[in-house]
Amino acid sequence: MTTLRDDLTTRAAYVSDASIYRRLPEAVAEPRSVEEVRELLATAREHGWPVISRGGGTSVAGNAIGEGLVIDTSRYFHRILEIDPQARTARIEPGVICDQLRDAAAEFGLTYGPDPSTHSRCTVGGMVANNACGSHSVAWGTSAANLVSLTVMLADGRLVTLDAGGTSDPALTSQLEQLRDSHLAMLRTELGQFPRQVSGYGLHYLLRENGFDTAKAFAGSEGTCGIITELTVKLVPRPAHTALAVMGFEDAIAAATAAPTFRVPGVTTIEGMGSDLLEALRTRPGQENAGGELPRGGGWLYCEVAGDTPEAAFEAARELPALARDAVVDAVVVGDPVQARALWHIREAGAGIVTRLPDGGEAWPGWEDSAVPPARLGEYLGDLYALLDEMGLRGIPFGHFGEGCVHIRISFDFNTEAGVAQYREFIERAAELVHRYGGSVSGEHGDGRARSELLGTIYTPEALEAFARFKRIFDPGDVFNPGVLVDPEPLDRGIRPGPGARTFDLTPVHAFSGDGGSFGQAVNRCVGVGACRSDTGAMCPSFHATGDEVHSTRGRMRSLAEMLRGEHITDGWKSKETYEALDLCLSCKACATECPVNVDMATYKAEFLHHHFRQGLTSFVGRDRRPMAHLTMGWMPLLMRIATAVPGSLRAVNFLERFGPVEALTKKLGGIEPRRSMIRFNDIPLTSWFRSRPGYDDAAAGPRPASDLPGSPGSGSRGLGQRGLAAGRALRRGLRAATGAAREGERAASSSSAKQRPSVVLWPDTFTNFSADGPGKAAVEVLEAMGYRVLMPMGSVCCGLTWHSTGQLDMTRRTLRQTLDVMAPLIEAGYPIIGLEPSCTVMLQHEITELLPEDPRAHAVRGLTVTLGEFAAKHLEAGGDWPFDTLETQSGPGTAVCQVHCHEKAQGNYDPALKVLGELGVDTAVVGGGCCGLAGNWGFEPGHYEVSQRLGERNLFPMIRSAQPGTIVLADGFSCRTQIAQGTDAEGVHLAQVMRAALRAEK
Template identity: 70%
Template sequence: MQAIRDDLTTRAAYVSDASIYRRVPAAVAEPSTVEEIRELLALARERGWPVTCRGGGTSVAGNAIGEGLVIDTSRHFNRILAIDPDAMTATIEPGVVCDDLQAATAEFGLAYGPDPSTHSRCTIGGMVANNACGSHSVVWGTSADNLVAVTVMLADGREVSLERGGTSDERVTRELERIRNRNLAVLRTELGQFPRQVSGYGLHHLLSENGFDAAKAFAGSEGTCGIITRLTVRLVRRPAHTALAVLGFADAFEAAAAAHALRVPGVYTIEGMGADLIEALRMRPGREDAGSQLPRGGGWLYCEVGADTADGARQRAGELAALVADRVVDSAVIPEGPEARALWAIREAGAGVATRLPDGGEAWPGWEDSAVPPARLAEYLRDLYALMDEYGYSGIPFGHFGEGCVHLRISFDLASEGGLARYRSFIHAAAELVHRYGGSVSGEHGDGRARSELLSTIYSPAALRAFAEFKRVFDPDGVFNPGVLVNPEPIDRGIRPGPGARTFDVAAVQAFSRDGGSFASAVDRCVGVGACRSDVGAMCPSFHVTRDEVHSTRGRARSLAEMLRGESITDGWKSRETLEALDLCLSCKACVAECPVNVDMATYKAEFLNRHYRSGLLSFVGPGRRPMAHFTMGWMPYVVRLLSKVPGAVRAVNWLESFGPVEALTKRLGGIEPRRRMITFATQPLTAWHRQRNGAARGGDAVVGRSGDAGETVVLWPDTFTNFAADAPGRAAVEVLEAMGYRVLIPMGEVCCGLTWHSTGQLGQAKRALRQTLDVVAPLLEAGCPIIGLEPSCTGMLTHEITELLPDDARAANVAQLAVGFGTFVAAHLDAGKAWPFRSLTGHGGAGDGGPAAAVCQVHCHQKALGEGAHGYGPELRVLERLGVATSVVGGGCCGLAGNWGFEPGHYEISQRLGERELFPAVRAASEETIVLADGFSCRTQIAQGTDREGVHLAEVLRSALPGQHLPGR
């Protein structure tokens, strides 16, 4: 039997989904077979646990959490069992992720129609359970509409199959017929009145005219009637070509008013959003130009059309504006491709982006998925906004305007008793409003804990009785997901960010400038949309390997939130459970860029470690001591600097470490993973080489530069790794920059960005190192010289973390403005049309004579986290293209070493598995002539220790393009 996980570390990770609700489960299980599910249900009966089934945990209504046993089917019970391209169906297990099914059916030209914005991580079982829809529901309908058959397990372990015409169980079939026959008027007049009316149970599917479809009636039951063990779903034919018509309107209301007129044949989506969503997105780091490609307007509709040819799709898309000519103010037609995908990314980020308003305030789900008949959407939306104004609330609308469904996050005050009372009053008033428009409190994603109480507002007592009868047919003892749909819990019970959520919130060491200085507010950024569980992108590396919710960014955020609350995790910052949850965080910072709300788990981890352990050198001895690796790796800048000052010491250390027993003893004493190889140190620091090369120092001992150079002065940053361990990139950078016409200075004093202390949570020492650094470089700051970083992680400290650690030091802000990555600086030089002394590397290996040189590029995770724009990897790619180098960028994000993390015991297996995802295979597959490019010292170390190749820095590639030089390794 699958092991039950009842440890607090796991339970804390499952306390919430993407809703505002919190329930601490008694246990979690991740079955892989039907028999294991049966055994789990028997155990739940024995222990008196209610049962909640969970897929991707992206529910916004609180229907994927519970206080008993949570059965998570996403990790193991996720096989695609059969695809029938002739019948256009697929048979699957419930834990199959939507995108995985899309990928498997694409080879047949087919697709699964429902595609909610969480399609990269939500499971089909969860989609069917919550009757999810997605942007293409205009043409392909809801999950219920695309369900052919479903097999469910009841609380007693029996499996029942449901399909059109009935079920495999005669008793169940008779009871469903009885419910239908007793409630014909209710089913025909209250249910199924418009496409997005999904609140309650879909009993109208039991009508004879609807084929007595028991499977479709079960869809949307939100885990309250049984556990789905198998599904057969309908597939649809993908259009050969698509084009996107983006229509601009004066505001979101005008867009809503126009939407229903666009429900014409050939239109696959009619998605709407307002300018507020764009403003909120532009608040995100690196997204300042978001939406710049949109046509003029204050509200927009995305209308995708399909056709047999690309020209036909573009032509049909171009005709749509004429259908709403009286309202549209501007329009654009975008053919299928990168630009269209970029526009869709804006819409799909809405669920996360909308949780932070343009003014930085928090916004929450609650009135999340209301829907009305499409022709009445504009009227309803105006009245809803008037109601929000009455309560002093603001929010950001977006959603399926063509279907009358609106997603909306609102600035509720959920942290106080008064705020909760006001929340409750608003929700009931909103339910009355939507009922007046003939609408539904839920247009997809189910009612859950957020809206089940409201069913009595929109449905008659007779309809509610029919719902209760339906649940009793499948779940007479109320085992499954109690409190949802039938006998609902109060909508204000167990609010996660509610009163008492911040027992252990104290003044943070770091500024948390985006969150008002509050660590708890920073943690609350995680609203649970689960982008960290996606296989797309770099977030979250450890989850990609383990598939364990605890190791997702969301799971860690939930553990931190539980620690701050102090109810389940009661020892606050000393929590071993939270330490365990954070242990596999590589501090790669992918979440900063890829999380829709820019959760920064690396920063949260540093803050936690700083408080979890005592400060200073004494923290490495006695009870509650830090891991010795935090000293060995964290204090490395200090130790190697001391060694470099003792003549012959570095050479002696390298020589001693070349002996296996000595290296093993060093690793044991230093708390280093025994399977790692120790790094070697440069016998002459870069700074010493530069001083010797350029003669006497200019301006005292602060900096050294070539005295005869003319032209602009730049500062090359001597980070610890480049200065003391791998100086080849530094030497190459000096030669390259001088060849480009710059006078190169290097600080000679004791400078350090504090990275190793920050990543090990020794924030006091990181701040001291930075203050000392600022004292040394003060003259350079006054001169305004660009500060060029070679090590991406150190450059990131200088451009981002320095102002969070020293928010009141103007010099820190100056450094953040002046610091720039090496590749970005060279690209700016190139773009400015300045002297370009480099020859093309075309014809110098990789693709045969006359072909471009080839390179496999591992992008440093901190560099990737800053995006592909001015401060990401895009500039470096432009430089390589100019050099005639054909580049292949390794996907997958972090290399797996992640600085000190990969050298700490207990991380080796995960580190190697991360390397084996894409990096190691790509390097091994590269020819000997191919350049292996990695700007990060950690990346180069991981490559050297995981393959038989050595990585080089961009500076070394550029030096090879100078006259008389050759490619690295040639």
């Protein structure tokens, strides 16, 4: 029997999908087999619960939520049972992800045709249930059109098979035949009138001329008639080659009007968008210059063309603009897949981008998915814009223009009763509008709770009666997804962001500058499109490891929203349920950029922990005390500073922790995961080493470069050491220190010439300063060789990262203010601040102004801070001295496996570092995915070890193990290097150490 999850933590995560609606389920279950589904239905009958089927939960119409038992097939019920390349079919379980099926079919030169924008996380079972389509439906049609057969479990536990010709149950077949014969005229005149008419049930498939296809009729039933337990779907040949024609028009209406012109053989997509979508895209971080590849115009059509050869595809695409010569303003035709991908990114990002308007205002689904006959789309779109203007609403239409389908999210105000009333008025008027054009209120995502009430506007009473009869044939007890399609719930009932969504919204510590200073507004960012459930990219690592909705970014956002609502999670910031949901968040920040609406869960978690626990050292005593790891890891900068006041203390700690019992006791007392190895410390801090160097000028806070000072890279340097690059050594044993050319003599330099050398500040972060000074010493030598005068702050400085990640925000702000006081002269001088530890660098480049928005020095530091890679790349571009040789090892030119720190990947830019490595002759392979799995203090906390190791094994560890002997393992992050050392036989090194190894002998 599958586990029934009725805890509030889980139920809160499933409270919504990608819609505006909210329903708290009684329980959630994740079956592994048909028999477990049957047992779950029996449990639901016993408790009197309705049953809701759920796949990826990406429905925008509220199809996958309910107040009974939610059966989630996405986590375990997802096997591909058989692919038949001859028949071009696949037999699968309902939880198979669309991309999972497409990847499996690719082995045979085939693919699954439907491809909605959520193809990386939506399940095929859910696609069939909602009759999803996607951008290639011009060529391959809807999910219904690509369906061969279904196996469905009814409420009493019976399994029936549906296909062309009937069902496996004679009585059921007879009832469906009677239904068809009673409504022949209506079925032929009201349903199936154009490709994207998917509202209601697809009863036209029951007609004899359509093969009495009961499977296709069941498609689009939105979980209201039974639970799909197995599907057989069609596969289609993958185009051998494609080319893309992007055509510019005067505006989106002109593009929509011209779209049907391009429905010609070979064209597989006709996608449309307007300049308003491009404007919205340009407001997103890193997208400020997006769209430069587009042709001139105010509206665009994307037409992909298939061909047997690249030349044939390109030539066919090149001929398309002439089909609408009078309307096309400009056109771009590309055959190169990389160029095509860059153009497609603009259009495909639309589903997430338009959840926020260009000015940052909220935009919501509801009228998300209307469709009309393609020939009438231009007129309909013009009237839709007029209706928006009349009612003072804003939205950004885009969509499948070639099939008459328009996606739009609109600036509804759900915070007031008047705003909700306006929502209803708009939806009702829009339904009347689409009906005048012979259209459908839904074009691919189903009707759900958003549009089922509107079926009476577009269909006759006879059609509605036929729908109700179809539902009763399969589900006479109204067990499955009640309130959808038949006997619909009011479209304005139970709106998630509606009035009463927040019982409280305390003033947060962070500025939340992108959300008007409101934590609640920040939580409203998540509309549930589920990009955090994708198996590609860096977001969300804990979901990648567990497959649990609770531990997805979306699941956490739902818990935070329920906390603010206060209806079921009633403890506010003290909520144990929300704490549990946030526990596996690694604070990797991948969501801050990969989420379409830039949800920043690391910040939200820090804010929550700040309010959840008391502040200061007193928070580590009492009943509701913090985890002890928040003290040992969070207060590390201060604890290390205190320890170094006693000469030799760090050396003594290293010595004592060599003894197993001592290390075990230390971990137990410090609340550290027992399977972790304790980190080691430098004999003396980097800053002490720096100030002890000959020529150090105390007044100038840095050393005079009067001579090229000899010296080792020091203790803590592992991998690339004093003598250059390790060469020819097996990677499994890691890179060891190797010998290089010794420096000869000292370079004389006058004091006056030293002052002329440009000055830079090297940031002595806690990890480099106290635990791994090799990168710091290497950076000093490299920067001096490049012609710079290296400075370090005179007093103790810290970015506050460890306090921030553990939610000790008062201490974070206090630390940052003290740091700014120490840094004041260097800030005023405008010296570049070079960070070596990526997480600390990102703190100075981003969080500092959110925590100290009123301090101009914080904004100055943000502008001055760069990574070593960024600084070196700019130095190179400016034609500065480049004192490096091409890096060579005994096995040949340098090669490296690069683990990009998750914070740098999310909110920084690693491209400059790759450019520098390229100049050094290092051939790089960047590890895919995101966080290494350690994530600073998170990986050292008990309860996280298994997930941490699972994430390491996802990409990082296998790539290191499979690398050739002598390969450099490059990881700028201290956490990343620690994870590598504790999970493999390799030792990671920093970019600074690679650069130092490549210094010319005379330098």
